[in-house]
Amino acid sequence: MGRFHRHDGTTHSHDDDHIGHSHDDDHADVGDHSGYGTGTERVEVLERIFAENDRTAAANRADFAGRGICAVNLMSSPGAGKTELLRQTLRRLSGPRIGIIEGDIETSLDADRLTGFGASIALVNTGHGFGGECHLDAPMVRSALPRLPLDDLDMVLIENVGNLVCPAEFDVGEHARAMVYSITEGEEKPLKYPVMFRSCDLVVVNKMDLLPYLGFDLDLFLANLRAVNPAATVIQASARTGDGVEAWCQWLRGQIQTHAPAVGTGSTATD
Amino acid sequence: MHVQIGQLRQIVPDTLAYCWELLCADTALAGSRLEVENIPASIRCRACGRTTELGDLPVFACGGCTGINVELLSGEEFLVTALDLAEGANS
Numbered sequence: 001m002g003r004f005h006r007h008d009g010t011t012h013s014h015d016d017d018h019i020g021h022s023h024d025d026d027h028a029d030v031g032d033h034s035g036y037g038t039g040t041e042r043v044e045v046l047e048r049i050f051a052e053n054d055r056t057a058a059a060n061r062a063d064f065a066g067r068g069i070c071a072v073n074l075m076s077s078p079g080a081g082k083t084e085l086l087r088q089t090l091r092r093l094s095g096p097r098i099g100i101i102e103g104d105i106e107t108s109l110d111a112d113r114l115t116g117f118g119a120s121i122a123l124v125n126t127g128h129g130f131g132g133e134c135h136l137d138a139p140m141v142r143s144a145l146p147r148l149p150l151d152d153l154d155m156v157l158i159e160n161v162g163n164l165v166c167p168a169e170f171d172v173g174e175h176a177r178a179m180v181y182s183i184t185e186g187e188e189k190p191l192k193y194p195v196m197f198r199s200c201d202l203v204v205v206n207k208m209d210l211l212p213y214l215g216f217d218l219d220l221f222l223a224n225l226r227a228v229n230p231a232a233t234v235i236q237a238s239a240r241t242g243d244g245v246e247a248w249c250q251w252l253r254g255q256i257q258t259h260a261p262a263v264g265t266g267s268t269a270t271d
Numbered sequence: 272m273h274v275q276i277g278q279l280r281q282i283v284p285d286t287l288a289y290c291w292e293l294l295c296a297d298t299a300l301a302g303s304r305l306e307v308e309n310i311p312a313s314i315r316c317r318a319c320g321r322t323t324e325l326g327d328l329p330v331f332a333c334g335g336c337t338g339i340n341v342e343l344l345s346g347e348e349f350l351v352t353a354l355d356l357a358e359g360a361n362s
Contacts, residue, residue: 039358047351049274165281194329195281227330230339 053170056138060173063145064156069099070259071156072252073174075196077189078162080182081206083110084239085248086159090117092242093249096154096256101144103161105132110159122147126161135166138173155256164189168196175259178251182207183214187221194228202233204248209238273355274305277348278312278325306355312346 048054064071076082090098099120102111105127114121122144126133133140141158148156158174160167179200181189184207190197197203203225211218218236225232233251237244272291276282284307291305312325316333322344323334332339 040355041358043354043356045351045353049349049351169281191329195279198279198329198331226339227328227332230331 050169050171053138056142057171057173060138060142060145061175063150064173064175065260067150067153068260069150069153069156070176070256071158071172071174072255073158073160073167073172073177074180075160075164075167075177075200076162076180076182077164077185080162080180080185081239082159082162082180083113085180085204085206085237085245086157087113087117088239088242088245089157089249089252090114090119092245093252096253097152099148099150099153099156101136101141101148101156101158103136103140103159105134105161120148120153134161134163135170136160136172137170141172154260155252164193164196168193168199176201176255178202178204180204180206183210183216183218183221187217187224190221190224190228197225197232198229200229200232202235202251203229204244205234205236206239208236208243209241272303272305272351273308273353275308275310275348275350275352277310277346279329279343279346280349282349284309308352310345310348313344314341315344316341 061071074082074086086100099122100111100114102114102121102123104110104123104125106125108123108125111121111123124136124140124144126136126140136158150156158172160172177200179196179202181197181203183205205218205221210216222234225234235244235247235251237248239245274287276284276287284305288305288307291303295301295303312329313322314325314331314333315322316336316338317340318338319333319336321333321335323332323341325331325346331341331343333341
């Protein structure tokens, strides 16, 4: 480390190294260290680039756990049916007290659809104007926590921004990840978005009521899903007709029992 | 700055390097560069022990016995591994 110094008044000049560099050159000469041939020192570090997000996620998870709350991160492409599934869930899932963190780029349209069912809702608009973040990260979820009555909840459902890419990268402090996939999206999606499909504990295969009208090959989709994520639980459902929604609710109850066993299930805290 | 990016991270190295350059412009780090090392995704079969690289298709099955009880060995890296610090570069 001794040879490294900065802002220490040394008057070396390395002006010839990078002035006038174009982006094109940069892509072409990755790996070229000629500009650093002398006077460099390598410092080994091993720092996860998402460490900051992951620390906040751990704090979120601890806050949930400390209050006996199970948190589920619900992800999908836009229009797959997350909000309708949540609406049906709030209608049917009696017992557990539910809070919802609603992530949306803009508008309160989804949050509005979920009001009136007795759940507490905290809206996180990620955008300013039209457009915004394409995912929720741990600090965004943390910012929503003061707006939920956490002491009176058993479960927090986090409706992520509709997107099959970025949400999969960000731990927000959830205990389990679920995905809504709709059969209008095509059988190959698990192979095109493997990180998303692989990250989920459960995949709800939604809009099954449309099966007679689509050339959708369910077996092919399931084979593709298994190739990417053999362990995922699969529930076939139609949020519109209600088919399969009870199985989804049962899965949620199971998550509460696993991650917040003392609440919402009739058992006592001393179990 | 040396960065490892695993195959299973949804990161475009050229875009990351470009953004790094934009961020560093007009700062003490102007002229610094990212050196990206791409890490292929690999799995080990819990049944037969064989190690398989995923290649282009994200199929998490053993290349030997086709078993799906596998563990991920690499591919999720997103790390800063080292810094090359140039003497006097900021003066």
